[in-house]
Amino acid sequence: MDIKSKNKFLYIIIFIIAIYSLSLSCLISYDLIKNRNYIVAKDPYFNSFEFDEEITSFSQNLCNLYIYYKDYNEKVGESKVTKEDLDGLRVYYEDQLKTSETEIQNKYNEYILNAEKSGDKNRVTALTNEKNEKLDSLRKENLKTEDQLKKEVALRYTKDYEDIKKVMETRKDIKYYINDTKNKKIYTNLPKGTNINEYLKSKSLYNISLPLNNLSNNIRFKQSHWIFSSSSWKGYIIIPKNLNSDSYILKNYHYYNSVRDRLLKECIIGSLSLILGISMLILLKNRKITSITILDKIKKVYFNLPLDLKIFIFVIYTVLMSTYLINISFFYKPLGIAHFTKLSFVSIYILYLIFNIKYAIKLKQNKDILSAEYKNSLIIKLLNKFKKSNLNKNIKFKIIFFIAFSALLGMFILLVLVLGIRNIFIAAVITIGYVFLIIRYLFKKADYLNEILKATEEIASGNLDYVIEEKGEETLSKIASNINSMKQGYKKSLEQQIKSERLKTELITNVSHDLKTPLTSIINYVNLLRDNDLTKEDTNAYIEILSRKSDRLKILIDDLFEASKMSSGSVDLNIEKVDVNSLLQQSIGELEEKIKEASLILRFKYNNKKIYANLDGKRTWRVFENLINNIIKYSQPNTRVYIDLIEKDNNIVVTMKNISNYEMNFNSDELFERFKRGDKSRNTDGSGLGLAIAKSIVELQGGTLNIQIDGDLFKVIVKFKKVMK
Template sequence: MDIKLKNKNLKLIIFVLSLISITLALCSMFNFKVNKEYLNFKSYFESRQFESRLNEFYSDFKNYNVDYKDYGKKSIDDKINTDNFNNLKNQYDNQLENKLQDTENQYDSQIENAESNGNKDKVTRLTEEKNKKLEEIKKQNTKSADDIKKELAKRSDDNYNSVKKQYESITDIKYYLKDSKSGDIYSNLNNVDDIQNYIKSSSAYSFSLPNNSPTTSTRYVSNQLSGLGLEGYVIVPKTSPLVSNSKEFNTNKILAIIQLIVFPVFLAAGVLMLRYSRKAEIDNHSLIIASKKLYNKVPFDLKLLILFFALIISPNIYRDLYYQGMNVITSDFFINLILTTLLTYFLYISIPDIINCLKNRENLLAEIKSGLLYKFKDIILGCLKDKNLMFITIIFIIGTVIFGVIAAAISLSAHAAPELFILATILYVFFVIILLLKNIVKLDKIIKGTDEIVKGNLSYVIKEKGKGNLSRLAHNINNMKTGISKAVESQMKSDRLKSELITNVSHDLKTPLTSIINYVDLLKKEDLSKEEVEGYIKVLERKTERLKVLIEDLFEASKMASGAVELNIEKVDVAQLLSQSLAELDEKIKASGLIFKVNIPHHKVYSNLDGKKTWRVFENLIGNILKYSQIGTRVYIDLTENDDKNIITMKNISAYEMEFVVDEIFERFKRGDTSRATEGSGLGLAIAKSIVDLQGGRLDIDIDGDLFKVRVEFNK
């Protein structure tokens, strides 16, 4: 009995050694695939790495000696490009014009108010203050031609100094080159009288120009330097860091040869030991039986998933183990060797098991029925008898899967082992779905409870099991007083908004109407000059136009709210429509003092929309930006696409403190400027949202401090 037990244990040890041997063989194989490139070149100086360094050297050499040749002798005028000068001058002129326009707009509104109030002293004071301010701005922001030239020359000097610094930092490659026409010498060798002797005594590698038999690595640089009319030598000295690269290259080349030899040796040894250990006897060992019992408890579909990711990540794991063993063999190496051998064992038992299962249809059906996906089906059919509830659940599941994919994509961009994060994300989605289905069962019980209450069974109590939103919903239904209180609060809010609507409508209509009445009274005076009459008439025109816009917007908002709007739906290029909207408002944009950053695709972006109504949406949103943005800030307008939607995003910095609830900004006559000092009816966002909603789109607003962000979505 003892002899049999010893024999079993001995064969188990041999079996483990065979797995270790196969593991090491796989390490050698995967690393050989990485290092086999070194066998394609005789030495480092014929490799692509050295070719890349030579190309960098040539670029630095040419930039300094050709592109910036005799730069120090150039005058300021020679350093300046006419186009660059004109562009910079136009830039400064535009900045000055914008600042002047901003100042004029600021003072003109104050002067207009003073004129409407008949305060002539204030008008005179503000006019003088405006003129003084304009002169100061001109004095501080006007750039002369000499100033612009100096700035451009400084930029050119900075570029030259950067090129020079990069050129002077060339130390790993030495060169002695002579211009065959001018006789100029280019070299970074110091105190070298005999170049041939220097190459013999101090170089690790060199090639001459012209190069009659260039290697692959030197061909490009040789041709380029010869094309510049240069002859001489390019040298890698023995002290160059490239010599260390050469030694590392040779080491990796030897390693590739060793790996090529080691792989079949370890593989053959592993296979022979595996055959000696005899599969039947090993399978009866208690440790193997215990490990297979644990393996068999894993559902079939989860086995497939784990095997799939094991096959994906195994090359990286085997390579990492090899590199760790090549450096210093420590306790960590042996721990990783054990873990990697366990991976080999998992592949050893899972691959044949899954293949046999796929070959046998009855076993495959049995495994599928015991799998997680089949259990999911039973859970779904058991808890979702209601078709509407089934539809909602499917939507939730799809949304969760999409979330998992996005999370995986983010993880991929930030980690070195993306497969692990994909696996983690899939498992996360899997468990989220389980929790979702459990909550659906709770929801079904709540629905049954509400059915009883609707029938008149007010004594029915819904079980408030556990925690979470559904339990809280059951609690709220059992305590209807809380729901009634919320309904009253909602009604009060509605009444408040109606009161605000009446107040705001009265205010916005009364302001221009009062001005019209006052200026009509002024026109009745007989002693007015022709200039005064013309001025008053212009004010009346502005106020009546203002009143007209308010009334038109009010009717438009009323039509939108009632749904009495006819839409002419057709295939519309959203990119072109948005570009046209910006173009038509170009003068206002230039005069606004805002910096617009627009990102619109050059290709066509289609949605089924009413073009005129959608243009009104863009006009209202851009008009909102022009009215309420902080002068001098940037405005971002982007048009992007996904699979089924076209998305327009507009972001700006508010000039006013936004002390309002986002949901209320869509109410009619509600403004971000609570003082109502700016032009506008307060209907722009309400009209825009109504138009978007009527076309099956979506308009959302997000506020973060002073950042005001609008997002419009249209279906493709």
């Protein structure tokens, strides 16, 4: 037993060493990937972006010194000032002036406002004067003349020239030899009489021939190439061998070379570590002793997770570890506990990776296990529940879109993270932006849902005027629209019910009043006739009154039955082709005497031709009679009444206008209600059913009757469909 225990302990040690060896090779691999630029060339510094930037800056200074500031000491500085320079500086001072003016005005306006509120007029005046003085002083400082601007620009040019000249004179670690092919001049900082070819062979550590012969195949020194090419220059930029030990270029050169040497050593160590780790794992597998109790328990828990969750964990862990490996600093001295901690952290991932590789192989070899894992995955279960749900199609589509978009965005962010630490900021911005938009969207929908809930509470409490705003065409908006429609329908139904109850009450009151008035008179005069002492003249007068009141009562009862029949639709119409023009003229002719007695002036406008419509002539005549009688009863005496008959499109339009003799402070629709009169005192003759009957007759014949009220102007518009002759 002791031998077996010792062997098992030994195998565990070998297993740990194997994992750590693979972790070390993994760290080395990532270090090589990060620093691959150091080993791709013999002289890594001269092939680096940093050196390219150094040469570009040097080339730009050469261009400024020998072209832009050529013979600068022999010229007046102001002669180099251009209109663009002056305009740019002028705009700068104007912007500065505006900003300062705004600050002063805001500051003093607040003080002045406080002084005005306190009623201190002297302080208001003092602050206003102080503000104006500061603004004037500021304008004098910033509004400079053209000569002042020229001098300022010239001073800037001079300072720039002096700075460039100083840099080029003190720069000893870069040499140059330039042939100006346009001006036939040589620019160089090499000793006089130096043979450039011999210098390049014997004293040059590195040199660049500019402009480049083949720009398309060279990704370095492009900016320097364009500077030389546009200046018509040919020559060399040279790094000499005899650099000072404190030279920035020499330090970088040695540093890059030391990193390259270290990376080459890492290649050897990494290869050996990889071989050692794989060999040990193969050895343990062949002996079938890779089973470790604690690891078996962890694997059992992990592999009981759903397949898609395992994949998700693997992807996230891998991305995080890749980011960690890209950014980790491991190869430095002296060695310490931090190195062991980092190596252990990577070793855990290597162990996890081995588990997943073995698990993937197992799934590939056994299709039944793969099928079972697939069916038990979270996504498949979710999709099955999703298919069986009764969700609205629009909501289903949005859920699917949201899930798909989130998954794609997540993969994109993972890809960005894998590309390196520099992209973490981009990934963070995208993630924060996405989360912000999702939260904003959810809060927006939650607010809208709360608004709908609040509306339902308002409506349930009896506030039927509350309207839910319908936003867009989404599901919640449709719910809001349905609630609004239901509320509107209920409100109309309630209003109709209330109106119906009110009309019933008014109907009973008005019918009682209108029937009772003539009936009371009849009863009274019948009682008077019973007196035997009446003279024959009084008796005849009373009988005449009884006749009028009886006729009045008969008219009321007839109109009431007529209105009842019209509202129920149980009317037999004798439809035939009728000349509306003749019918209207006949109606006006029969009532002409009454119009004159009412002191009204009639203006009838019509075309002297036959205009036909399919109507019941007798009932249509009743409509015209009712409308004209209405005009006679309620028109202001000594005013004009206008009746027009015109053809418009396929309609016959009859318009009647008159000036009312009472104030019409009501809605025109109320006049169509039964027993409703414009004369609220009900002192005029009539049943109050005339307009309601007229409207019902017109509508039963397919026409329309509308009333318009404008101040005291009362206007009735009747339309019938015209038919051909």
